Amino acid sequence: MQRLKLVHSDSSPNDVLLEVSDFSLRFKGAQKDLISHVSFSVKAGQTVCIVGESGCGKSVTSLAMMGLLPEGAAEIHGGGITFDGRHYDLKDQKALREFRGSRMTMIFQEPMTSLNPSFRIGDQIAEAVQCHGAHTAEEARARALAMLVRVGIPAPEKRMREYPHQLSGGMRQRVMIAMALVNDPALLIADEPTTALDVTIQAQILDLIRDLQAETNMGTIMITHDLGVVAEIADTVAVMYAGTVVEAGPAEQIFNDPQHPYTIGLMSSIPKLTGPRGRLATVPGMVPTAENMPDGCRFATRCPFAQDICKTDPKPQSFGNGHVAACHFAPLDTHFEACA
Known part of the structure; x- marks a missing residue:
């Protein structure tokens, strides 16, 4: 599996707050990794949004980072996590309790539970x-x-x-x-913090998080499937599909020049306020489970451009300024005929 890493051209190792490196996780009894070779970093004062549809592994990744997965349910198959310059063992609950809730905290999707x-x-x-x-x-x-x-x-x-x-x-x-x-805390993880709220309250909650972030310079990981939220608050974006990061980079580049077919499918599903009305585009099919994960590109079973080469792992392509995408046909505009 090729690694896809979100790299910032203006960052140095000293200002990175959280570093997730080539992280893989497998649930007990599964034949394949549910989370595979995930890499991204967060700096102080920065907002990183992890996006993707339900079942893509966003919440599992965040729970693993916090050491909140049920004990014995999953095992780390590769990579690691460094926080505040210190590598930590996700099995060491004593060490996790030292900073979980103090230096690193999490807001969950449904406060009533x-x-x-x-x-x-x-x-x-x-x-x-x-x-x-x-x-x-x-x-x-x-x-x-x-x-x-x-x-x-x-x-x-x-x-x-x-x-x-x-x-x-x-x-x-x-x-x-x-x-x-x-x-x-130095780092806040917010897992779908506005999903169950009406749009007015959503805006208030997002404004509140941004204001508090500006006051304290904390890093923020926002997990969401709402691309409207992403467009409003993200500095950088990591697009997850089936437990892998398929595209990552500065938010502006991800929205203006998406280079992975899955990202393009997500962008095409956003309702538009202007122009002619019509049916929204959809991504056919469903996210595969760990039991039926395809070999090679995990999006191949739903991709309109898929060919035999997609049965092998795609090599990440770089488009400058930390924008990368894992697709055999990226950049898509120059490979359109080959993809069609």
Whole structure:
């Protein structure tokens, strides 16, 4: 398998916060890797968006980085992860607990299943403070209250005493953000943080994350299938398909000059506000499971350009400024006749 790595022409090893290098993961009993040779990096203050349809391995990758996959369910088959200049073992739960929730934190897709319904909001945030520092209960509650103010929760003193079911969806997501950022992390992973919210609340949550990121200079990994969100917030984009990164680079280049057929399919499915109306383009078929993963290019079974050569691993092609795509026919415009 050829490695596809997101490289920034203006970055140096010293300013990289998180480095995922040639990372592969296999679930117990599977014959092939579910996550295969994934590489990307995040710098302080930067937003990296990982995009792809459901089942592409975005959330599994993030859970693996946090050491949150069920114990014994999966094993690392290659590569590694470096955070803050330190390589860490995903099996070493003691080491993971040192920075998980403090230096690296995560916002999950559905706050109602992430917040404990039996505990008050203030107690849950205060617990996150006390787990990562020698704080008294009074100090932890004061910090929790200050964080609720910071994320724009109305009547924060009242909300401290309430339970998750008493809050709206948007307020619960703000509580999740408050809990994630209460210890001033260096890196935030946000897994579909706006999926269950209406568009107005979505915009507010994204603005809040950006404002807090600007204040603290934290790096952010945003996992989403919403390309509208990506266009609004991403500095760089990694497009995942079937557990591999098929294209990566600066957001502007990915949107203006996509070079992988899967990326083009995703872009073509975005509704347009102007021009004639018509049916949206779709990518036929479904993402393969680990049990029926094809050899060579994993997108070949759904690609309109697929040929026999696609049964072999594609060599990544570079288009400058860190823009790379793993396709035998890239750049597509010069190989169109061969692909057709």
